Amino acid sequence: MVGIVIGAAGDPDDEPEQEPAATPAEREAARGREAREAVDRLSLRRQVGQLVISSFDEATRPDYIRRRLQAGETAGVILFGRNGGDAAHWRQLTRSIQDAARGRALVMVDQEGGDIRTVSFAGPAAGQASQGAPEQVEAAARDAARQLRGVGVNVNLAPVADVADRGGVPSVMDGRAFAGGPDEVAAATRASIRGMRSARVAATAKHFPGLGGSQINTDDAPATVEGEIDTDLVPFEAAIAERVPLVMLSHALYPALDADAIASQSRAITSGLLREQLGFEGVVVTDSMEAQAVLARSGVADASVRAVRAGADLVLLTGSASWNEVFPRLLEEAQADPGFRARVRASASRVLALKRSLLG
Numbered sequence: 001m002v003g004i005v006i007g008a009a010g011d012p013d014d015e016p017e018q019e020p021a022a023t024p025a026e027r028e029a030a031r032g033r034e035a036r037e038a039v040d041r042l043s044l045r046r047q048v049g050q051l052v053i054s055s056f057d058e059a060t061r062p063d064y065i066r067r068r069l070q071a072g073e074t075a076g077v078i079l080f081g082r083n084g085g086d087a088a089h090w091r092q093l094t095r096s097i098q099d100a101a102r103g104r105a106l107v108m109v110d111q112e113g114g115d116i117r118t119v120s121f122a123g124p125a126a127g128q129a130s131q132g133a134p135e136q137v138e139a140a141a142r143d144a145a146r147q148l149r150g151v152g153v154n155v156n157l158a159p160v161a162d163v164a165d166r167g168g169v170p171s172v173m174d175g176r177a178f179a180g181g182p183d184e185v186a187a188a189t190r191a192s193i194r195g196m197r198s199a200r201v202a203a204t205a206k207h208f209p210g211l212g213g214s215q216i217n218t219d220d221a222p223a224t225v226e227g228e229i230d231t232d233l234v235p236f237e238a239a240i241a242e243r244v245p246l247v248m249l250s251h252a253l254y255p256a257l258d259a260d261a262i263a264s265q266s267r268a269i270t271s272g273l274l275r276e277q278l279g280f281e282g283v284v285v286t287d288s289m290e291a292q293a294v295l296a297r298s299g300v301a302d303a304s305v306r307a308v309r310a311g312a313d314l315v316l317l318t319g320s321a322s323w324n325e326v327f328p329r330l331l332e333e334a335q336a337d338p339g340f341r342a343r344v345r346a347s348a349s350r351v352l353a354l355k356r357s358l359l360g
Helices: 024-039 044-049 063-070 087-100 134-150 182-198 230-241 267-277 300-310 323-336 338-359
Strands: 052-054 076-078 106-109 111-113 204-208 246-249 283-288 314-316
Touching (some): 024 338, 052 323, 063 087, 087 106, 106 338, 204 230, 246 267, 283 338, 300 314, 300 323, 323 338
Parallel strands (some): 052 314, 246 283, 283 314
């Protein structure tokens, strides 16, 4: 009689070894390789589209946004309170956006906390200045990101990584930035990024290289940040170490870094400082291209070309009509200039890699 030994499976040493799990850095590198292969399958028109974020005024997705998404002529949208409603409305709206984009759209909001919340019923209930210790910041960011993801948002244009504590000197970021000096802001910034990542919402550290030294909001007027900014960089260095997916560029002028160009249009700041010196490999997005600090220097189309030449990957258009000027101009530049075309390809690859991390 032949006996059957239940569970006998041979010598355990003969079993194949399990492949070690990929590290976050390895996964990011793989997405980057896949994105670089994917971008070459896109027409130049669609590559340029990956560099533009659109907006609209209506509470439902308009036809021009549907056409733009279907044609691959925008990477996604930024939504505002004017677009939203209750949770059911938000889900319907974002679903209609993803349907047009075949599930490949970036859907952005400004959800810093407190009064600055696009999705009014989602957190954080407290503004950044009063969110507490890093553990509390991370929990609040995680809860808020879960609510955002639940209504179809995948990119949050937060946290503010600016240092507002200037030794008693007023800052435009008072109330919006985390409390404390550079080290405290850095710890809270890292915590916020971790919290959002855990709910698969991409965080955005802003406003590089630091707007805490300004008393003027660049949305309202041109601003200059005088002097050295070494301490302002500390939270951004921490954000990069935390693998933040996006960094937003300031529209202020920083004479110590570039005497002529505002940060969003400065090659020295964007490509030199952020990319080469600090080693950021993610997506660089501008602040609103309709800010007065931008329009005081040029029209939105010229400014967008300069931003891309400087190293920006995404131009953020918060005016619903701006795409009509910006997209054709970027496409024209890419068709005429091989160097600009290479910049478009590199940026489109980064945006596609971000989409893969968020949307599969």
